[in-house]
């Protein structure tokens with residue numbers, strides 16, 4: 001039975017991915033900051049025939065990341081999914097949401113957004129690389145975003161989030177090159193602009209459509225998928 005580890009699995013895409021992997025017979029290591037309040041995950045666990053473990057993990061707490069990697073020593077992880085992410089502050093101006101516009105930068109917020117979106121995927125991959133290398137499928141995937149595409153940036157703004165996701169793309173590209181010699185497949189994926197808590201009610205797609213797409217890209221990935229930027233639709237995106 002293959003195993004997937006998912007960060008931020010208590011809600012949004014992380015939770016839906018946990019459900020999809022479980023439905024397909026996988027064993028799921030579902031990580032979240034506060035297991036005590038992860039009621040949806042606990043319900044899922046009750047239906048999962050011991051195939052779902054819930055682990056406390058704040059991805060910015062590197063000692064907690066190392067401790068979980070040590071606790072899971074000897075457990076092969078076929079797919080590591082860096083899903084946890086934050087948008088950072090958005091502000092309102094006469095009723096319109098201003099997404100991190102020029103002149104409004106909060107650099108403490110930048111640090112937090114980078115810590116979660118760019119540094120944590122690196123740290124989690126480094127901590128769990130031996131678990132992945134010991135598995136059959138050997139895959140490390142990070143949910144980044146189309147807004148991290150430099151070429152695709154046509155409407156500006158969203159500085160901290162955009163830059164953090166571009167950085168995460170760069171991290172995943174290097175990781176793909178460096179880990180290919182260990183037969184590990186690494187890539188970033190855009191899950192779609194979806195109506196999760198982060199995407200909001202006006203986003204384009206149902207979250208399950210995005211999660212299913214991400215699942216399908218992962219399930220059909222080959223060594224040729226490594227180091228490329230994927231959309232949940234299965235199309236390749238420009239960097």
Ligand SMILES: NC(=O)c1ccc[n+]([C@@H]2O[C@H](COP(=O)([O-])OP(=O)(O)OC[C@H]3O[C@@H](n4cnc5c(N)ncnc54)[C@H](OP(=O)(O)O)[C@@H]3O)[C@@H](O)[C@H]2O)c1
Pocket residue numbers: 007008009010011012013014032033034057058059060082083084085086087116143144145146190191192193194195196197198199200203
């Ligand atoms: N929704 C979209 O339209 C969209 C588009 C492109 C990319 N994405 C990316 O997809 C991923 C999932 O997004 P989503 O829409 O599902 O967001 P969401 O509904 O806001 O959920 C975010 C998840 O990340 C977790 N998280 C935040 N900070 C964390 C930390 N320090 N340690 C561990 N977990 C942490 C949250 O946990 P708590 O419940 O504890 O806060 C929550 O489980 C993110 O990386 C996001 O950037 C989303």
